[in-house]
Amino acid sequence: MMMVDSAFIICYIMFYSDRHFSLRMNPMEKKTAWMVKVEQDLFLEDNQLPFFVINKLYGIAFGRAYTDISFKDLTCNFISQTYIPGREAARIVGREKVSDASHIKHLVDFLRICCLPPERNLGNSIVVDQNQEIVITQQRMCCLPPKHKNQNPDDLDHSEDSDQFPPSAKELKAAGIKFKATDGKNLLDIKYENGVLQIPTLTIQDTTESILRSLIFFEQCHHFSDSYFTDYVFFLDALIDTPEDVQILVQHGIIKHWLGSDDEVATMVNRMTRYITIYTPNFYYSQISRKLNKHAGTRWNKWRAILKRDYFNHPWSVVSVIYLVLLLILTVLQVYTGFRGLG
Structure with missing residues (x-):
């Protein structure tokens, strides 16, 4: 059953990437309405198959025919064609990240690696567990960056x-x-x-x-x-x-x-x-x-936001305030000049 499911996943990903492959049949022919559900099922944690099995089967079946594209590249290509969260990461930087990753567990892990923050630290990182004990975490696949860089x-x-x-x-x-x-x-x-x-x-x-x-x-x-x-x-x-x-x-x-x-x-x-x-x-x-x-x-930030929202939310409001300020200044000058004239 695992081999059948793996073969379906390979064919499905090959058909719905932006590469043209000479395959004899479409596994989703006349079932277009189910495509979104299939994509959902492919990335459900309960449905995952070992990635090394799918990758190995692809290499045996298509490795010689399509030497220019690996299954990792093909999977990145497929994810970028969907509306799955992280598709932009798979399209732009996914290939680079997964190419350095070993021991990918399954497609959910594959998607996560594509979206990880940039590589920051190649050495060991120090983290704190639930019991507040210091634990040295060895370098993981794809060199996962620590959340607090250079922080004890x-x-x-x-x-x-x-x-x-x-x-x-x-x-x-x-x-x-x-x-x-x-x-x-x-x-x-x-x-x-x-x-x-x-x-x-x-x-x-x-x-x-x-x-x-x-x-x-x-x-x-x-x-x-x-x-x-x-x-x-x-x-x-x-x-x-x-x-x-x-x-x-x-x-x-x-x-x-x-x-x-x-x-x-x-x-x-x-x-x-x-x-x-x-x-x-x-x-x-x-x-x-x-x-x-x-x-x-x-x-001050709240008052400034209220002032801007309620009194300066339109260009004419700014013009009106400037006009009133000028009018006030001219009035003060006029009164001051009048008093000086009386003196």
């Missing part, structure tokens, strides 16, 4: 957990923080600079939740100390409390969804973090969250 566990900030997560999108907007969607090559590449929160666009459809859940489940079991996708979903969950938060992110192009309403998106994101364990001192976006909390907690 004793120096980790164990402050209140509330500072580890950002305020909601509505609160950030009220504090004057701007949102910007980026077409970054990495879905996890969230940045905050000069009052602008930059988040890569996430396209949400019916299958998005199940694929993100598979990535989270895989990290909970195998990558608890470097759970990048888990941290990403928790960051989104903190940003999104209500449909109004979703609306703000949609307006700025950060979220594009095919669901029925913004309320469904908010429910989906909030639902994914239930019963999920996360080690907050090692939260990947903790530094960004602290900066956002600091900005949102400053009164």
Whole structure:
């Protein structure tokens, strides 16, 4: 049964990549409506087959006929043609990342490796486990970067957990923080600079939740100390409390969804973090969250945002204020000149 499933996966990926292969039959012929469901099933954690089995079978069947493309390259090509989260990473930098990766467990692991942050440290990294004991983690496949580069566990900030997560999108907007969607090559590449929160666009459809859940489940079991996708979903969950938060992110192009309403998106994101364990001192976006909390907690930033929103939201408002200021100055000068004339 494993061989049959492996053969189907190989044929399916070959047919629906942007390369032309001379295959005799299409495994999904006259079943186009099921393609989205098949793509979903391919990346469900429960359905995974060992990647080395599929890779080896492809080499035996097609290795000599198509020497210019490996199965790793073909898989990156296939992912980039779908709406799976991380497709941009697979298209732009996926080949480079997986080419250096050994012992890929399965397709979910393959997708995760494509989306990992850039390589930062080739040596051993120090992390902290749940019991606060120092554990030396050996170099892993694809040289997974530590979340706190060059930082000793004793120096980790164990402050209140509330500072580890950002305020909601509505609160950030009220504090004057701007949102910007980026077409970054990495879905996890969230940045905050000069009052602008930059988040890569996430396209949400019916299958998005199940694929993100598979990535989270895989990290909970195998990558608890470097759970990048888990941290990403928790960051989104903190940003999104209500449909109004979703609306703000949609307006700025950060979220594009095919669901029925913004309320469904908010429910989906909030639902994914239930019963999920996360080690907050090692939260990947903790530094960004602290900066956002600091900005949102400053009164001057809130007052400036209110002033700009309520009184300077239109060019004519600025002109009116300038006119009133000039009129006030001229009036003061006129009164002053009059008093000097009387003297």
